[in-house]
Amino acid sequence: MTPPCREWVNASIRRIEMERTRCAETHLLKVELPSMPGLTLYLKDETTHLTGSLKHRLARSLFLYALCNGRIGPNSTVVEASSGSTAVSEAYFARLLGLRFIAVMPSTTTAEKQAEIVANGGEVHLVDEPGEIYAAAIRIADGTGGCYLDQFTFAERAVDWRVDNIAQSIFHQMSEEEHRVPTWVVCGAGTGGTAATIGRYIRYRGLATRLCLADPVESVYHRHMADRNVRTWRGRSVIEGIGRPQVEASFVADLIERTIAVPDAASIAAARVMSRFIGRSCGGSTGTNLWASLLIMQEMAAAGERGALVTILCDSGERYRSTLFEDTWLAKRKLSCAPYQRQLEAMLAVPDVSSDPARPEPIQASPPRARVGG
Numbered sequence: 001m002t003p004p005c006r007e008w009v010n011a012s013i014r015r016i017e018m019e020r021t022r023c024a025e026t027h028l029l030k031v032e033l034p035s036m037p038g039l040t041l042y043l044k045d046e047t048t049h050l051t052g053s054l055k056h057r058l059a060r061s062l063f064l065y066a067l068c069n070g071r072i073g074p075n076s077t078v079v080e081a082s083s084g085s086t087a088v089s090e091a092y093f094a095r096l097l098g099l100r101f102i103a104v105m106p107s108t109t110t111a112e113k114q115a116e117i118v119a120n121g122g123e124v125h126l127v128d129e130p131g132e133i134y135a136a137a138i139r140i141a142d143g144t145g146g147c148y149l150d151q152f153t154f155a156e157r158a159v160d161w162r163v164d165n166i167a168q169s170i171f172h173q174m175s176e177e178e179h180r181v182p183t184w185v186v187c188g189a190g191t192g193g194t195a196a197t198i199g200r201y202i203r204y205r206g207l208a209t210r211l212c213l214a215d216p217v218e219s220v221y222h223r224h225m226a227d228r229n230v231r232t233w234r235g236r237s238v239i240e241g242i243g244r245p246q247v248e249a250s251f252v253a254d255l256i257e258r259t260i261a262v263p264d265a266a267s268i269a270a271a272r273v274m275s276r277f278i279g280r281s282c283g284g285s286t287g288t289n290l291w292a293s294l295l296i297m298q299e300m301a302a303a304g305e306r307g308a309l310v311t312i313l314c315d316s317g318e319r320y321r322s323t324l325f326e327d328t329w330l331a332k333r334k335l336s337c338a339p340y341q342r343q344l345e346a347m348l349a350v351p352d353v354s355s356d357p358a359r360p361e362p363i364q365a366s367p368p369r370a371r372v373g374g
């Protein structure tokens with residue numbers, strides 16, 4: 001790449017900083033669970049970012065990092081390997097800077113997410129094997145003389161874990177609550193960047209909060225946590241965004257104090273049931289977070305503990321309307337959510353929350369069963 005024009009780089013950084021200033025923080029929702037008095041669940045609702053997921057933060061950081069490293073110039077094609085959500089946000093930032101953007105993704109990525117990338121001005125390149133996305137992205141970047149943003153390597157270092165991040169926002173928003181230091185934060189790992197930011201922030205601020213990783217059963221991460229020699233796993237999960245076939249460079253295992261492996265059907269059941277229960281549409285990785293969170297809360301309740309647990313509403317179920325919220329799609333893949341739905345209903349002590357297939361509906365379509373405060 002020819003040395004990027006410094007004025008263009010300066011102006012681009014300024015544009016991104018202006019965008020940040022125009023954006024509002026996301027809400028921390030308080031969910032009252034009548035079945036678990038003394039315990040409170042909080043959801044960091046990242047769906048309200050302009051590009052619909054927690055990846056808005058990461059995309060902004062990756063662009064700034066690449067610009068400040070001299071890797072992006074006015075004629076660069078920007079390329080990323082992604083399961084979709086990051087690419088949606090990166091397409092938005094590429095357009096903000098007037099750059100071509102190509103997302104390399106598994107062919108199983110939902111049509112909804114592909115459409116959002118295109119709507120944000122990006123291009124989609126699909127590969128058959130999820131493990132092929134990295135090599136294909138490098139090939140395209142080399143072929144176009146462009147920049148491979150490489151979220152899986154750079155997520156943990158592009159994000160400032162001391163200030164101005166999701167962890168600081170969560171703990172600030174908790175500061176007036178009854179239990180202002182949550183007992184647990186539960187999150188999934190795609191790149192591992194979000195977990196690394198939260199884990200580092202907890203230590204930096206000297207907080208007693210513990211970090212739990214919620215991981216799809218077919219992901220390598222929980223296997224790696226049990227045995228650090230395990231670095232790859234040839235499993236397939238239908239939960240997009242989290243769980244990986246290889247331990248990514250941005251995954252910092254030492255920050256995680258507990259791991260819960262979640263079957264895909266349990267994640268889907270949790271996404272569907274909780275979408276109704278809280279009146280906010282939840283995607284698959286949020287279902288994984290919620291399933292693990294409710295298991296921990298159940299344990300805390302059984303032990304007579306009081307306190308708070310925070311987890312993340314990563315993206316909306318609308319992005320999975322044609323897959324995780326479609327019964328025929330689930331049946332074809334022999335995914336049976338019913339047993340998990342019943343378990344959830346018992347945990348929540350609310351009969352019948354999922355009596356209809358629980359497709360994501362406009363938020364006001366049915367009254368939420370839980371009291372959810374912003």
Ligand SMILES: Cc1ncc(COP(=O)(O)O)c(C=O)c1O
Pocket residue numbers: 053055083084085086155188189190191192193194195240241242283285286314315
């Ligand atoms: C929907 C969704 N949830 C969660 C994550 C995990 O975040 P991280 O990459 O910071 O580990 C991702 C990552 O792509 C995602 O797309």
